[in-house]
Amino acid sequence: MTDAVLELRGVSKTFGPFKAVTDMSLSVLKGEIHALIGPNGAGKSTLLNMVAGGLPPSAGEILFAGRSIVGLPPHQIVHAGIARSFQITSIFPKLSVIENVRIALMARQGRCRSLFAPAAGVMQDDALALLEQVHMERDLDRPAGELAAGDRKRLEFAMALAGAPELMLLDEPTAGMSPEERSLVTAIIRKINATRGVTVLFTEHDIDMVFSTAHRITVMHQGSKLTEGEPAAVRANPRVRELYLGEAAHA
Numbered sequence: 103m104t105d106a107v108l109e110l111r112g113v114s115k116t117f118g119p120f121k122a123v124t125d126m127s128l129s130v131l132k133g134e135i136h137a138l139i140g141p142n143g144a145g146k147s148t149l150l151n152m153v154a155g156g157l158p159p160s161a162g163e164i165l166f167a168g169r170s171i172v173g174l175p176p177h178q179i180v181h182a183g184i185a186r187s188f189q190i191t192s193i194f195p196k197l198s199v200i201e202n203v204r205i206a207l208m209a210r211q212g213r214c215r216s217l218f219a220p221a222a223g224v225m226q227d228d229a230l231a232l233l234e235q236v237h238m239e240r241d242l243d244r245p246a247g248e249l250a251a252g253d254r255k256r257l258e259f260a261m262a263l264a265g266a267p268e269l270m271l272l273d274e275p276t277a278g279m280s281p282e283e284r285s286l287v288t289a290i291i292r293k294i295n296a297t298r299g300v301t302v303l304f305t306e307h308d309i310d311m312v313f314s315t316a317h318r319i320t321v322m323h324q325g326s327k328l329t330e331g332e333p334a335a336v337r338a339n340p341r342v343r344e345l346y347l348g349e350a351a352h353a
């Protein structure tokens with residue numbers, strides 16, 4: 103018996119002769135915020151894609167809540183309880199913020215056909231509650247297409263939460279944001295984890311954000327796992343320091 107909500111065993115991904123991910127094992131524990139870090143091209147997005155069902159692994163096993171999810175299409179993986187936030191958001195830009203969340207709620211409940219019915223109040227209270235969680239209660243009627251990057255990400259979180267996920271996969275959740283937006287989005291990730299018990303697996307290049315937010319960290323390098331552990335141990339690891347100092351010297 104293990105506390106892992108997500109478990110990868112010997113997962114690999116090849117693109118032709120190229121090995122993007124090699125023999126990766128990873129346990130994401132129930133209730134934790136787990137960061138997946140590593141230099142550009144380390145294989146982080148490929149790994150998240152395999153978990154989300156966007157890419158089939160070339161080898162290995164992926165278990166969610168103890169059951170294999172390899173081969174399931176993305177919508178079934180969402181249905182099983184894994185929400186994925188993409189680097190490019192999938193909102194309806196012409197609809198308002200609250201309409202976008204209502205759509206996500208209705209999709210969850212299989213009520214898509216009533217989407218454009220006159221019942222404007224459908225799911226209004228639930229949608230409002232989710233938007234309050236991400237501090238967007240003052241933005242309800244704004245067209246989603248007009249939101250800045252940080253606001254768009256918060257809307258996307260509310261939409262993901264509409265599906266009541268057990269695990270959220272976040273691919274570079276603060277990419278392209280100002281420092282203020284970054285700290286707001288980071289605070290919301292912590293809040294979602296603490297108040298709703300949602301387990302989080304995220305990739306991120308902002309190392310300060312990673313060390314201040316993650317409970318545990320897995321470091322990837324050239325498709326393989328370099329190390330894994332709590333932030334203090336990972337920070338002290340000489341190979342990690344070399345990797346990041348090397349990268350800084352490169353920049």
Ligand SMILES: Nc1ncnc2c1ncn2[C@@H]1O[C@H](COP(=O)(O)OP(=O)(O)OP(=O)(O)O)[C@@H](O)[C@H]1O
Pocket residue numbers: 117120122140141142143144145146147148149
């Ligand atoms: N569809 C594909 N076909 C061929 N190669 C690919 C494909 N997708 C990813 N790769 C390669 O696999 C490697 C890992 O890419 P991946 O995007 O997973 O890295 P990453 O760690 O997420 O990088 P970044 O931090 O820059 O987003 C890279 O060398 C990339 O070029």
